[in-house]
Amino acid sequence: MAFTGSARQLALLAAHRRGESDLICRDGMWFLHATVEVADQPLSEPDGFVGVDLGIANIATTSDGVRHCGKGLNAVRHRNRHLRRRLQAKQTKSAKRLLKRRRRSEARFAANVNHIIAKSIVAEAERTGRGIALEDLQGIRERVRLRKPQRVTLRSWSFHQLGAFLAYKAVRAGVAVILVDAAYTSQQCSHCGHVDKRNRPDQATFSCTSCGFAEHADVNAARNIAARGETGWAVSHAA
Ligand SMILES: [Zn+2]
Numbered sequence: 176m177a178f179t180g181s182a183r184q185l186a187l188l189a190a191h192r193r194g195e196s197d198l199i200c201r202d203g204m205w206f207l208h209a210t211v212e213v214a215d216q217p218l219s220e221p222d223g224f225v226g227v228d229l230g231i232a233n234i235a236t237t238s239d240g241v242r243h244c245g246k247g248l249n250a251v252r253h254r255n256r257h258l259r260r261r262l263q264a265k266q267t268k269s270a271k272r273l274l275k276r277r278r279r280s281e282a283r284f285a286a287n288v289n290h291i292i293a294k295s296i297v298a299e300a301e302r303t304g305r306g307i308a309l310e311d312l313q314g315i316r317e318r319v320r321l322r323k324p325q326r327v328t329l330r331s332w333s334f335h336q337l338g339a340f341l342a343y344k345a346v347r348a349g350v351a352v353i354l355v356d357a358a359y360t361s362q363q364c365s366h367c368g369h370v371d372k373r374n375r376p377d378q379a380t381f382s383c384t385s386c387g388f389a390e391h392a393d394v395n396a397a398r399n400i401a402a403r404g405e406t407g408w409a410v411s412h413a414a
Pocket of ligand 1 (some may be wrong): 364365366367368369383384385386387388
């Protein structure tokens with residue numbers, strides 16, 4: 176039997192394959208599920224933190240100012256949502272089958288996007304000797320609940336998946352991960368610390384009413400997360 180994969184997957188498989196593999200047919204495509212065992216790198220003491228803000232318009236934004244936007248992903252979701260409404264009205268067997276197939280392919284697409292984002296963030300943290308600071312995921316759910324018009328695009332499992340991918344890729348690379356309390360990260364000024372709802376006049380803009388500092392709202396939030404990560408790490412690792 177022949178199979179293929181990315182160069183990285185094939186190399187991993189050749190070097191670390193363990194146990195049995197399963198061949199699974201999904202939506203007319205065949206997938207090989209194989210298990211690999213990869214030893215984790217020893218954890219290195221972080222020299223600062225990359226803060227990661229998870230969102231909807233931008234799936235992940237780092238304190239370095241890198242925005243991983245979910246344009247392609249959100250477009251796919253939008254398209255599928257319309258299709259779903261049409262198909263759900265039909266109630267036929269074939270409509271149900273098609274719905275199921277769409278849901279699965281959307282999930283695969285989202286997982287792939289999350290893998291790519293997580294990989295890029297972990298690689299940057301590793302390269303610069305920093306750890307990764309993430310919002311506590313409970314906090315994300317609470318914050319996102321407030322944004323009603325966008326609720327429809329929220330897939331909370333996708334946030335959790337990205338968080339999980341970041342965590343396991345970080346562990347594998349020996350990069351420290353810290354979860355921080357995300358309360359007010361979007362309203363707080365990362366320059367002077369001033370907290371005010373009016374600091375965030377709209378979705379994309381942060382503009383401090385106290386010191387005048389201005390930045391993309393998600394980048395500002397990611398910087399707060401990085402700072403909280405640094406403080407949290409110092410507190411929990413103080414001898
Ligand atoms: Zn300020």
